[in-house]
Amino acid sequence: MSDAAAFEPRIVAFFCNWCTYTAADLTGVSRMAYEPNVRVIRVMCSGRIDPEFILAALREGADGVLIGGCHPGDCHYIEGNYKMLRRYRLLLKYLRAMGVDERRVRLEWIAASEGDKVQRVVNELTWTIRELGPLALPVMPQPEGAGASEESALAEANA
Amino acid sequence: MSKPKAGFNWFASCGGCEEAVVDLHEAILDVVAAVDIVFWPCAMDFKKDDVRAMRDGEMDVCFINGAIRTSEEEEIAHLLRRKTKIVIAFGSCSHMGGIPGLGNLFTRDEILEHDFTQSFSVVNPEKTYPQEVTKVPEGEVELPRFLDYVRSLNQVIDVDYYLPGCPPPVALLRNAVQAVLSGELPPRGTVLAPDKALCQECPRLDSKPDDLAITEFKRPQEIIIDEEKCLLAQGLLCLGPATRSGCGAPCVNGNMPCTGCLGPTSRVKDYGLSTMTVFASLFESKDEKEIDELVDKIVDPVGSFNRYSLPSTFLHRKANV
Amino acid sequence: MSRTIHIDPITRLEGHGKIDIFLNDAGDVDRAYFQVPELRGFEKFAEGRACEDMPQITSRICGVCPMAHHMAAAKALDDLYKVDPPAPAKKLRELIYNIFTVEDHALHFYFLGGPDFVVGPGAPKAERNILGVIGKVGLEVGKQVIAARKELRELINRMCGKVIHPVFGLPGGVSKPMKKEEQQLFIDAADRAVEFGKFSLKVFDDIVLANSQYVDWIVSDTYTHKTYYMGLVDENNKVNFYDGKLRVVKPDGSEYVKFNPGDYLDHVAEHVEPWSYIKFCYLKNVGWKGFEDGEQSGVYSVAPLARLNASTGMATPLAQEAYEKMFATLGGKPVHHTLANHWARLVELLYAAERMKELANDPEIADPNVRAIPKNKPAEGVGVVEAPRGTLFHHYKTDDRGVMTHANLIVATQNNAARIALSVDKAAKGLIKKGEVNDALLNMVEMAFRAYDPCHGCATHALPGQMPLVVRLHDSGMNVVSEVKRN
Ligand code: SF4
Ligand code: SF4
Ligand code: SF4
Ligand code: FES
Numbered sequence: 001m002s003d004a005a006a007f008e009p010r011i012v013a014f015f016c017n018w019c020t021y022t023a024a025d026l027t028g029v030s031r032m033a034y035e036p037n038v039r040v041i042r043v044m045c046s047g048r049i050d051p052e053f054i055l056a057a058l059r060e061g062a063d064g065v066l067i068g069g070c071h072p073g074d075c076h077y078i079e080g081n082y083k084m085l086r087r088y089r090l091l092l093k094y095l096r097a098m099g100v101d102e103r104r105v106r107l108e109w110i111a112a113s114e115g116d117k118v119q120r121v122v123n124e125l126t127w128t129i130r131e132l133g134p135l136a137l138p139v140m141p142q143p144e145g146a147g148a149s150e151e152s153a154l155a156e157a158n159a
Numbered sequence: 160m161s162k163p164k165a166g167f168n169w170f171a172s173c174g175g176c177e178e179a180v181v182d183l184h185e186a187i188l189d190v191v192a193a194v195d196i197v198f199w200p201c202a203m204d205f206k207k208d209d210v211r212a213m214r215d216g217e218m219d220v221c222f223i224n225g226a227i228r229t230s231e232e233e234e235i236a237h238l239l240r241r242k243t244k245i246v247i248a249f250g251s252c253s254h255m256g257g258i259p260g261l262g263n264l265f266t267r268d269e270i271l272e273h274d275f276t277q278s279f280s281v282v283n284p285e286k287t288y289p290q291e292v293t294k295v296p297e298g299e300v301e302l303p304r305f306l307d308y309v310r311s312l313n314q315v316i317d318v319d320y321y322l323p324g325c326p327p328p329v330a331l332l333r334n335a336v337q338a339v340l341s342g343e344l345p346p347r348g349t350v351l352a353p354d355k356a357l358c359q360e361c362p363r364l365d366s367k368p369d370d371l372a373i374t375e376f377k378r379p380q381e382i383i384i385d386e387e388k389c390l391l392a393q394g395l396l397c398l399g400p401a402t403r404s405g406c407g408a409p410c411v412n413g414n415m416p417c418t419g420c421l422g423p424t425s426r427v428k429d430y431g432l433s434t435m436t437v438f439a440s441l442f443e444s445k446d447e448k449e450i451d452e453l454v455d456k457i458v459d460p461v462g463s464f465n466r467y468s469l470p471s472t473f474l475h476r477k478a479n480v
Numbered sequence: 481m482s483r484t485i486h487i488d489p490i491t492r493l494e495g496h497g498k499i500d501i502f503l504n505d506a507g508d509v510d511r512a513y514f515q516v517p518e519l520r521g522f523e524k525f526a527e528g529r530a531c532e533d534m535p536q537i538t539s540r541i542c543g544v545c546p547m548a549h550h551m552a553a554a555k556a557l558d559d560l561y562k563v564d565p566p567a568p569a570k571k572l573r574e575l576i577y578n579i580f581t582v583e584d585h586a587l588h589f590y591f592l593g594g595p596d597f598v599v600g601p602g603a604p605k606a607e608r609n610i611l612g613v614i615g616k617v618g619l620e621v622g623k624q625v626i627a628a629r630k631e632l633r634e635l636i637n638r639m640c641g642k643v644i645h646p647v648f649g650l651p652g653g654v655s656k657p658m659k660k661e662e663q664q665l666f667i668d669a670a671d672r673a674v675e676f677g678k679f680s681l682k683v684f685d686d687i688v689l690a691n692s693q694y695v696d697w698i699v700s701d702t703y704t705h706k707t708y709y710m711g712l713v714d715e716n717n718k719v720n721f722y723d724g725k726l727r728v729v730k731p732d733g734s735e736y737v738k739f740n741p742g743d744y745l746d747h748v749a750e751h752v753e754p755w756s757y758i759k760f761c762y763l764k765n766v767g768w769k770g771f772e773d774g775e776q777s778g779v780y781s782v783a784p785l786a787r788l789n790a791s792t793g794m795a796t797p798l799a800q801e802a803y804e805k806m807f808a809t810l811g812g813k814p815v816h817h818t819l820a821n822h823w824a825r826l827v828e829l830l831y832a833a834e835r836m837k838e839l840a841n842d843p844e845i846a847d848p849n850v851r852a853i854p855k856n857k858p859a860e861g862v863g864v865v866e867a868p869r870g871t872l873f874h875h876y877k878t879d880d881r882g883v884m885t886h887a888n889l890i891v892a893t894q895n896n897a898a899r900i901a902l903s904v905d906k907a908a909k910g911l912i913k914k915g916e917v918n919d920a921l922l923n924m925v926e927m928a929f930r931a932y933d934p935c936h937g938c939a940t941h942a943l944p945g946q947m948p949l950v951v952r953l954h955d956s957g958m959n960v961v962s963e964v965k966r967n
Contacts, residue, residue: 175543270521270525279745280744280749280761281750282764302756409637413646414656459529463530
């Protein structure tokens with residue numbers, strides 16, 4: 001167990017600017033402590049998150065991904081969060097088939113006021129992944145320059 | 160001016176890409192007349208040393224089909240790269256890993272075990288496996304080792320151009336040869352096929368609703384397929400909206416859905432993921448249960464969305480192998 | 481000093497088939513090993529796939545005979561769902577399959593294996609290809625061959641979407657019917673195909689049979705093995721490529737067994753050797769007795785000659801005539817001479833063309849009723865066809881949603897693998913004496929296995945039908961002491 005104890009998950013979070021990102025701010029302001037394993041990327045809407053971003057994050061070394069969007073009915077772009085939901089459900093099936101534990105990729109609806117939910121979800125995900133261990137995707141030798149496309153996918157997500 | 164020097168080579172492949180060259184029919188004689196074929200393993204005796212002896216960049220163009228499965232193939236790919244000015248990955252196997260790339264869902268050992276001990280008709284109580292070196296009474300016999308994974312050509316060497324398709328459509332092949340001969344080549348890295356979705360050139364495009372909403376998937380054996388109507392509108396998983404055009408939609412003309420052998424258009428990094436995104440956004444439901452029922456109908460997402468492209472996805476291989 | 485001869489017929493850069501020959505101290509052959517160093521794992525990665533994708537996935541095993549895998553898979557799916565395709569669908573499948581057989585047999589005879597004969601085994605290597613064939617039979621004829629193949633392949637494209645990797649077969653039928661206005665195209669093409677078949681046999685007559693030296697080659701002991709033969713037959717024991725029962729005859733030509741393809745596991749088994757990735761099939765109830773011919777050994781053979789041996793004739797008149805002539809000339813049934821495969825192939829080409837004609841003219845062929853929707857839950861199914869290169873088995877198991885859980889594929893070349901190994905060993909022993917290796921010998925060893933048209937070899941990939949061969953002699957320290965190269 002000592003190895004597992006030493007493992008600190010790396011989690012990439014894609015948070016919607018209008019709700020979850022604000023909630024995460026609130027958590028900070030309210031001094032609600034949560035696990036420090038999450039790196040947050042702000043997006044304008046969960047509907048903007050392409051499954052390519054999620055897989056690129058995993059490929060680049062993340063052990064888990066958290067997606068936060070507005071509650072159903074609250075999306076500023078009307079249906080963005082439903083789009084995300086549909087992609088997410090299909091993506092989970094794909095991940096299972098590809099041998100990635102689906103608990104590593106989590107979608108939550110978190111409103112701007114729900115700082116406590118950010119705290120709870122981040123903690124839970126961190127603990128789950130701590131238990132699951134590192135993702136450690138099998139590597140294939142790649143020529144120089146391969147992987148550039150994945151970086152740019154992340155850069156795109158950041159933009 | 161001397162004729163351009165051309166080469167052909169194949170790695171883990173089915174031979175269909177060669178047949179596609181033969182399907183140029185009479186036109187193949189023009190090709191043979193226009194280039195100087197300096198290297199074609201099935202046509203000439205050819206040894207690694209002969210290639211080594213070439214000057215770097217001596218070959219003007221080399222068409223390479225097949226995925227990379229063995230270390231020997233990898234080595235030769237590097238060698239050919241050094242000796243060739245323009246390397247063209249020819250066919251899905253070389254372009255994205257192809258159908259042999261589905262082997263990345265299993266380990267090498269799983270494949271060996273299945274073939275040599277678990278298959279229904281095999282009788283092998285001693286559990287004999289093929290060996291890289293076998294001592295036989297008369298001496299030693301060797302077999303090459305195949306690697307744990309399958310890779311596309313650009314995962315092994317730099318590739319200049321891609322001719323997509325399983326096998327590449329003859330019209331695209333003809334265009335590519337002309338482009339090479341005239342020297343009017345697009346920027347390096349280009350896939351030599353139109354950069355728009357297959358639906359745009361599909362004869363059934365008119366019957367594809369603009370606001371298509373998917374409420375149900377059908378498997379081809381479950382329905383009598385209408386010969387005129389857009390297949391996606393009939394509930395079939397037709398990958399036309401996410402696949403590059405250039406083939407003329409022969410599969411649709413055969414009254415079956417496109418399975419995506421030409422791969423994605425230029426802005427897409429991971430064909431399977433982008434295809435899933437396209438489809439998911441057509442789902443009508445907002446209800447998680449209903450969405451899951453729809454998803455459940457896609458019994459094999461990897462084989463449906465990455466049939467020709469698994470090694471070139473972000474994951475490359477099944478994660479827990 | 482023992483030595484090794486290593487023949488790599490494909491070029492060492494690709495490696496889909498090689499032969500290692502060991503010499504004893506006297507320089508005679510101890511043993512020749514025919515190896516297949518290739519494995520792609522289709523059976524394993526079929527697992528988890530949707531069963532209806534198998535006709536398209538398995539066709540990628542071979543781009544030269546994709547239609548054989550496609551049809552065997554479609555038939556396995558019928559059996560898996562226990563669904564019986566409507567008669568027009570079966571006829572369409574058989575029509576397409578016979579068109580494919582005409583076209584593929586023509587490819588082999590004119591482009592690949594045939595040049596050995598048409599141009600002559602002793603001809604300069606540079607001529608042993610399609611261009612050499614054209615030189616011998618005339619440019620007009622050469623053009624006719626290319627045009628015939630083109631026409632047939634375009635007909636397949638029309639019905640199946642793509643000729644290389646078709647999208648035609650589904651459980652319970654085919655993806656689309658033939659249109660009434662298309663039927664005439666098929667009828668006309670069939671007439672031309674029958675003429676082409678007759679013509680090809682005449683080429684064989686004029687060039688091969690008229691030359692007594694060639695006939696001596698065919699019947700020489702070096703190319704002779706007395707084994708069992710297997711082939712698909714109809715209810716009258718006539719050759720059929722698409723459907724029927726499997727009939728096996730003994731080396732003396734009498735019927736050994738006839739069985740339903742679904743019972744193949746009772747009759748066929750595969751043996752593993754550590755020095756090849758290909759498995760060696762044998763008759764289970766005779767048993768694996770090593771690489772031996774004769775009635776006591778389970779080694780059997782498939783492909784054109786085996787099919788003719790395993791049947792009592794051809795179901796169409798012209799082919800039946802050709803069948804009788806072949807056996808009369810070669811001393812009655814069964815014929816054990818491997819090189820007679822070339823002749824048998826042309827008899828079959830004519831049959832396929834005649835069958836194509838019958839089916840193209842069938843009033844039901846353009847009937848729109850080409851699909852039966854499966855009603856049963858899928859479970860397990862076997863599909864068998866005669867690929868141009870021999871019997872092809874597809875056997876699938878699925879869960880009740882039709883997701884593959886197990887696939888077993890036995891391809892033609894596996895059925896033939898033991899006999900190919902025998903042929904190569906015998907040819908080497910008969911032709912290599914006192915360590916002497918020359919160019920003619922390489923030809924002959926090559927011809928021994930090219931006659932089978934092994935599906936994994938360069939023989940099926942090569943355009944001009946010419947394989948480079950290198951033989952290297954090694955001394956016991958594995959140093960190359962001499963090298964003979966054919967180019
Ligand atoms: S791309 Fe398709 S046709 Fe070409 S070698 Fe691969 S499987 Fe065969
Ligand atoms: S979805 Fe398929 S059938 Fe429909 S228009 Fe696109 S390619 Fe054609
Ligand atoms: S329709 Fe689709 S699967 Fe068929 S050839 Fe075109 S791209 Fe490939
Ligand atoms: S704006 Fe928050 S999910 Fe769309």
